[in-house]
Amino acid sequence: MNIMTLLVEWFSDPAQWSGPAGIPTRLVEHVYYSLLGLGLSTVIAVPVGLLTGHTGVGGFLTTSLANFARALPTIGVLFLIVLLAGIGLVPVVCALVALAVPPILVNTHEGVRGVDPGLKDAALGMGMRGREVLFKLELPVATPLILMGMRTAAVQVVATATIAAYVGVGGLGRYIVDGQARQDLSMLLGGSVLVVALAVLTTLLFAGLRRVLVAPGLRAEAAAAR
Amino acid sequence: MITFEGAAKIYPDGTVAVAHLDLTVESGRTTVLVGPSGSGKTTSLRMINRMVEPTHGTIRVDGHDIRAQDPARLRRSIGYVIQQAGLFPHRTILDNIATVPLLLGWRRRRARARAAELMELVGLESAQAKRYPHQLSGGQQQRVGVARALAADPPILLMDEPFSAVDPVVRTSLQDELLRLQRELRKTIVFVTHDIDEAVRLGDRIAVFRPGGELAQYDTPERLLAEPVDEFVESFVGYDRGVRRLSFFPARGLSLRQDMVFEAQDRVERAREAVVAGEDPWVLVVNERRAPLGWVSARQLTEQPSGLTLGSLDKAPFGHTFDVATDSLRAALDAAVLSPAGRAVGVDADGRVLGVVSQEDLGGAIWSVTE
Numbered sequence: 269m270n271i272m273t274l275l276v277e278w279f280s281d282p283a284q285w286s287g288p289a290g291i292p293t294r295l296v297e298h299v300y301y302s303l304l305g306l307g308l309s310t311v312i313a314v315p316v317g318l319l320t321g322h323t324g325v326g327g328f329l330t331t332s333l334a335n336f337a338r339a340l341p342t343i344g345v346l347f348l349i350v351l352l353a354g355i356g357l358v359p360v361v362c363a364l365v366a367l368a369v370p371p372i373l374v375n376t377h378e379g380v381r382g383v384d385p386g387l388k389d390a391a392l393g394m395g396m397r398g399r400e401v402l403f404k405l406e407l408p409v410a411t412p413l414i415l416m417g418m419r420t421a422a423v424q425v426v427a428t429a430t431i432a433a434y435v436g437v438g439g440l441g442r443y444i445v446d447g448q449a450r451q452d453l454s455m456l457l458g459g460s461v462l463v464v465a466l467a468v469l470t471t472l473l474f475a476g477l478r479r480v481l482v483a484p485g486l487r488a489e490a491a492a493a494r
Numbered sequence: 495m496i497t498f499e500g501a502a503k504i505y506p507d508g509t510v511a512v513a514h515l516d517l518t519v520e521s522g523r524t525t526v527l528v529g530p531s532g533s534g535k536t537t538s539l540r541m542i543n544r545m546v547e548p549t550h551g552t553i554r555v556d557g558h559d560i561r562a563q564d565p566a567r568l569r570r571s572i573g574y575v576i577q578q579a580g581l582f583p584h585r586t587i588l589d590n591i592a593t594v595p596l597l598l599g600w601r602r603r604r605a606r607a608r609a610a611e612l613m614e615l616v617g618l619e620s621a622q623a624k625r626y627p628h629q630l631s632g633g634q635q636q637r638v639g640v641a642r643a644l645a646a647d648p649p650i651l652l653m654d655e656p657f658s659a660v661d662p663v664v665r666t667s668l669q670d671e672l673l674r675l676q677r678e679l680r681k682t683i684v685f686v687t688h689d690i691d692e693a694v695r696l697g698d699r700i701a702v703f704r705p706g707g708e709l710a711q712y713d714t715p716e717r718l719l720a721e722p723v724d725e726f727v728e729s730f731v732g733y734d735r736g737v738r739r740l741s742f743f744p745a746r747g748l749s750l751r752q753d754m755v756f757e758a759q760d761r762v763e764r765a766r767e768a769v770v771a772g773e774d775p776w777v778l779v780v781n782e783r784r785a786p787l788g789w790v791s792a793r794q795l796t797e798q799p800s801g802l803t804l805g806s807l808d809k810a811p812f813g814h815t816f817d818v819a820t821d822s823l824r825a826a827l828d829a830a831v832l833s834p835a836g837r838a839v840g841v842d843a844d845g846r847v848l849g850v851v852s853q854e855d856l857g858g859a860i861w862s863v864t865e
Contacts, residue, residue, distance in 0.1 A: 390580030393545055393652075394594050394642075395570030408584040483584035485626030 271457060278454040289442070291462065298439040298466065301357075301429045305364025306422050313369045314414065317376025321410070322402045327377055334370035342367050346431050360432045367428055368421035375417025379410030412482050419474035426467045430459075440466070495521050496542060496650070496682065500551035503537050503707070511537040512707040515551070519699075521649070524676055524683040526693040529703030529710075530730070537707070539652055539686045543572045555650065570594055573643030573651040573681070577659055579635040581627035587613070587638055588623040594646040605645075612641040617671060633664035637671070644679075653685045657692065669695055690731050694719065694738065702727050716742045740824035743863045745816055748826060748856070750840050750849025755780060758787060758805030765804055766795045774852070776835040778812065779804045784846040786812040789835040810834040815841045818848050823860060830856055 278284065284291050320327045345366050349359035383406050391401045430441030443459025446452070478487070496519040503511040512534035519525045527535040540546040541553055544565040553560050560568055581590050591609035596602065613620060616637045627635055636656055643651055657665045669692065676683060687693055693700045694715040702718065704710040704726050711723045719739040722728040732738070755778045756765050765777045775792040788809025798807060813833040816825040818840040829838035830853045838856065840848045851859075 384580075386576060386578050386580045387582065389545070390574070390576055391582075393543060393569055393574035393576065395566045395568075395597055397566045400597070405582060409582075483626075485583050485585065485628065 274454040278458040294440050298429050301432050302425050304361050305425045309365050309368035313372035314376050317373045321377045321380025334373045337366055338370045342428055355435050364425050368425050371420040372417040375413045379413030380406045383409050415478055422470045423467050426470050497554045501548045501553055502550040504549050510707050521682045522680040523698040524696055525699045526685045526697035527701045528687055528693040532705050533703035534707030535686045535703045543569045571648050573648040575639045575643045575653040575656045577655045579639035583627055586624050591641045591645050616641045632660045651681045651683045655686055741822045743823040745821045745823055745826040748851050748859050750851050752849045756804050760804050762798050762802045763800040778850050780847050786839050786847050788812050812839050815839040827856055
């Protein structure tokens with residue numbers, strides 16, 4: 269039997285589409301963990317990045333920390349938190365946050381810091397205060413870069429949320445872990461295809477977000493620069 | 495009125511940006527700060543809106559010490575135009591212009607209506623309103639920059655090398671536009687440039703700065719060119735200052751010769767007589783609408799048979815003309831120098847020839863006005 273027929277059989281089995289171990293439940297779990305991880309990371313990384321980028325204070329420290337965090341093996345973080353906090357949602361989300369914060373933080377910091385000094389001079393010279401410079405100039409101009417960082421983080425989070433299965437809280441990783449344990453190739457493949465599809469969907473979602481959140485003037489400018 | 499009273503900017507490492515500045519900028523006039531780089535002209539300008547805080551001395555606007563005001567509020571009451579325009583890339587042209595009114599708390603509708611008015615004032619088409627800065631040329635962006643600075647109708651306009659990044663043709667048209675705006679608006683403009691020609695063109699008063707942040711001379715453009723106070727100013731204004739000074743003398747007073755101007759259908763023998771009678775070896779040929787066609791020399795006239803029309807002869811090009819009513823002696827002299835006949839052609843506003851003037855006659859006229 270080839271891979272395609274294996275996959276078609278696995279996906280067409282009605283038992284896969286219902287119950288607590290069915291695809292819909294696993295998918296919802298997976299999306300939930302991913303959103304939680306990404307959401308928390310954004311709430312942490314964007315304000316910090318805006319602050320360090322705007323003030324220029326602590327920039328070296330945060331980017332160094334972010335790069336250090338990048339080097340952490342996610343599985344290692346997962347089991348470390350399991351040792352500290354026990355099995356459950358907490359270690360999963362912590363591991364995902366450790367994974368997602370660095371790209372968002374670095375991109376936000378660089379995005380704000382990279383705003384043309386001439387624009388900042390104009391903004392201050394027209395009588396904008398620090399907060400106005402940040403929200404009326406730096407944040408909108410940095411938005412494309414921040415979204416790019418979030419997209420990178422989101423794709424990594426979706427792919428990595430499979431680790432939830434190791435600590436018994438489900439998600440699409442269940443199929444991969446169980447498939448490996450049971451030597452069930454179709455289950456392993458099916459789970460992988462679902463994760464890949466979700467990652468592709470995430471990329472598309474961010475392309476849509478970019479259309480909505482980035483000012484047309486910046487989109488066209490980025491296109492011209494390319 | 496803006497006054498600098500012993501203003502200085504000395505950085506902690508000892509670098510002197512502005513050494514000691516006493517200067518009074520008159521209201522409703524254009525004052526140009528000019529000098530080589532490192533002479534403190536931009537620093538001095540930026541002291542006025544507190545983008546740079548002086549380390550010594552006081553700056554007053556209409557008698558009030560600017561330090562008494564919150565910097566952001568002070569800046570909202572002073573227009574600011576910078577070199578690369580500094581337009582916000584994420585905002586439309588209209589919203590860029592509306593920036594300061596919105597900061598001042600105007601309603602969006604009113605701010606945009608005001609922005610639309612300003613677009614018209616600076617010569618931008620209303621179709622540009624919804625576009626973004628990167629879609630505009632450098633010259634248009636700078637017009638937007640000027641409109642944005644004028645949006646809240648500030649009495650003072652600070653312009654920091656606003657036209658130095660555009661090409662010479664666009665620069666000239668932006669300068670003309672600024673002169674026209676200033677005749678209309680009568681703002682107190684402080685303009686920084688390193689280009690002495692721009693300073694002479696735009697300034698009612700010019701402050702020349704020397705390296706080390708010192709004011710070398712503060713004068714009207716005419717006096718600056720006529721009497722530079724020292725060698726530095728003399729070399730800075732350029733060794734052709736004598737010729738450039740002629741821009742301040744109108745060509746109106748020149749006596750033009752009409753006896754050497756002939757129409758194309760006139761015959762060679764008539765021109766030949768005029769050359770002898772007028773003691774001048776060149777005649778200008780014009781068409782029936784009195785537009786210049788070119789020069790014919792006395793030698794051609796003696797060689798060619800009588801009966802021919804002047805229109806049928808080869809003519810030397812007339813070069814560029816000068817407008818007798820609006821141009822200066824400098825334009826007339828330039829026209830004469832460039833002409834193959836050594837004579838300048840004076841025209842009226844419609845390009846009709848009023849007469850010609852030779853380099854010798856121009857020399858006499860220059861001698862008498864500059865004495």
